[in-house]
Amino acid sequence: MIESIILGLLQGLAEFLPISSSGHLVLGKELLGMEEAGMFFDIMLHAGTLLSIFVVFRKKIVDMIVGCIRRDKTQLKEVGYIVLASIPTAIIGIGFKKPLESLFENPRAVCCALLVTATLLFVSQWGKTGSKHPECEGVQMNWWRALVTGVVQGIACIPGISRSGSTISGMIFLGVNRKYAGEFSFLMSIPAVGGAALLDVIKWVKCQDPETVARYAIEKPEKALACADASGFTPELLVGMIVAFIFGIIALKWLMAFVQKGKFHYFSYYLWAAGILGLIFIK
Numbered sequence: 001m002i003e004s005i006i007l008g009l010l011q012g013l014a015e016f017l018p019i020s021s022s023g024h025l026v027l028g029k030e031l032l033g034m035e036e037a038g039m040f041f042d043i044m045l046h047a048g049t050l051l052s053i054f055v056v057f058r059k060k061i062v063d064m065i066v067g068c069i070r071r072d073k074t075q076l077k078e079v080g081y082i083v084l085a086s087i088p089t090a091i092i093g094i095g096f097k098k099p100l101e102s103l104f105e106n107p108r109a110v111c112c113a114l115l116v117t118a119t120l121l122f123v124s125q126w127g128k129t130g131s132k133h134p135e136c137e138g139v140q141m142n143w144w145r146a147l148v149t150g151v152v153q154g155i156a157c158i159p160g161i162s163r164s165g166s167t168i169s170g171m172i173f174l175g176v177n178r179k180y181a182g183e184f185s186f187l188m189s190i191p192a193v194g195g196a197a198l199l200d201v202i203k204w205v206k207c208q209d210p211e212t213v214a215r216y217a218i219e220k221p222e223k224a225l226a227c228a229d230a231s232g233f234t235p236e237l238l239v240g241m242i243v244a245f246i247f248g249i250i251a252l253k254w255l256m257a258f259v260q261k262g263k264f265h266y267f268s269y270y271l272w273a274a275g276i277l278g279l280i281f282i283k
Contacts, residue, residue, distance in 0.1 A: 001236055008240035011045040012052065012247025015193075016186070017255055018121055018165025018267050019274075023110045026159050027278055030107040043204060046197035048241040052248030053186055053193075056256075060183060081141050081184070085150030086191040092154025093192075100157050111278035113160025118271035120169045121162075125265045128175035138177030141184060145174050149184070153192060160275075163189065165267065168259060182259040186252065 010028075014021035054061060067075020093100070103109055124130050129138040152170040156163040164185050171181035206212050258264050 001239060004236040004240035005243050008045060008048065008243030009247050011049060011240075012244040012249075013251045015049045015244075016052075016164055016248060016251040018117065018162040018168070018264070019271060020114060020117060020160050020162040020165070022104070023114050023117075023160035023162075024274075026104055026107050026110045027274070027282075030278075030282055043197055043200045044237045044241040045244045046193055046200070048244030049248040050190065050193055050197065051245050052252060053190060055245075056249055056252040057183065057187060060187065078141075081143070081146040082188045082191065084143060085146045085153065085188045086195075088147060088150040089154040089157075089188075089192055090195065092151070093157050093196075096157070100159075103159050107282045108279060110160040111275045111282065113158055114271050114275035114278065117160065117162045117165050118268040118275060121165050121271065122265045122268035124169035124172045125262065127169065127172035129172050129178050129181070130262070130265075136175070138180065139175045141176060141180065145171070145176060148174065149188070153188065162271075163192070164255065168264065172264075178262070178264075179256075179260050182256045 010024065011021065014024050064075050064078055066072075068079055103113075126132050129136050149167050149170055152166050153163055155161060156166045167185040167188070168178075168181050171184065172178060176184070258266065
C-alpha cells in the first residue's frame with residue numbers, strides 16, 4: 001500500500017511539473033532500486049493524471065466541447081490546433097519507439113537530457129514572452145506554432161526531456177502568451193497521455209488471453225515477459241490512482257502559477273542538480 005501511495009505521488013507530481021517523470025523513473029531504478037509499476041498499475045496512474053487535467057481545465061474543456069457543437073470558429077480553431085500538434089507527436093512517438101525505449105536503459109544519457117531540460121527552462125526567461133520581457137502580451141496560436149509545439153512534444157518522448165517543460169518553453173520562445181502556453185501544453189497532453197494509456201490497455205487486454213500469452217512465449221519472449229506484470233485490479237491500484245489524481249491537481253495548479261508569474265525557470269536549478277549528481281554517482 002505504501003509503495004502504491006509513493007508511486008501515485010511521484011506520478012501526480014512528476015507528470016506535470018517540468019522535471020521529467022520518465023527521467024526520474026530511470027534514475028529511481030538506478031539509484032534507489034525502484035521497480036517499474038505493473039502494466040495495469042501504469043494504466044491506473046495515467047487515468048488518475050488524466051482526470052486531474054479534466055478537473056483543473058474543466059471550464060476550458062467544456063467551452064471547447066460546447067463551442068465545437070455550436071460550430072464556434074474560435075473553439076474549433078483551438079481543437080484543431082490540439083489535433084494538429086498531436087500529429088507530429090504521434091509520428092515521432094510511434095516511428096521512433098524502439099530507439100526511444102532503448103534510452104530507458106541508459107541512465108547517463110537520461111542525466112544529460114535532464115541537463116538539457118534544465119538549460120531550456122532557464123533560458124526560457126529570455127524568450128519573447130519570458131519573465132525578462134514582462135511587457136510582451138504574446139501572440140495567438142496558429143497552425144505552424146501548433147505543429148512546432150507538437151514536434152517538441154514528440155522529442156520529449158526522450159526520457160529526461162520534460163514534456164511540459166519543453167513545450168511551454170518552446171511556446172514562450174515562439175512568443176505565445178505564458179498563461180495560454182501553460183493551458184495549451186496540458187490540453188495537448190490529453191491525446192498524448194490518453195493515447196499512451198490506450199496502448200497500455202490494448203496490451204493488457206491481450207495479456208489476459210492465455211493463448212496470446214502462449215504464442216508470445218514462443219514468438220516474442222519479450223512480450224511474454226511484459227505480460228507477467230499484467231495483473232488485475234487490486235485496492236492498492238485504486239489508492240495509487242487517487243493519489244496520482246490529487247497530486248496531479250496540486251502540481252497543475254502550482255505549475256500554472258509559476259508559469260504566469262514568470263518563475264518557470266526556477267525548476268532548472270533542481271534539474272541541474274539532479275542531472276549532475278546522476279552523472280557523478282551513476283557509472
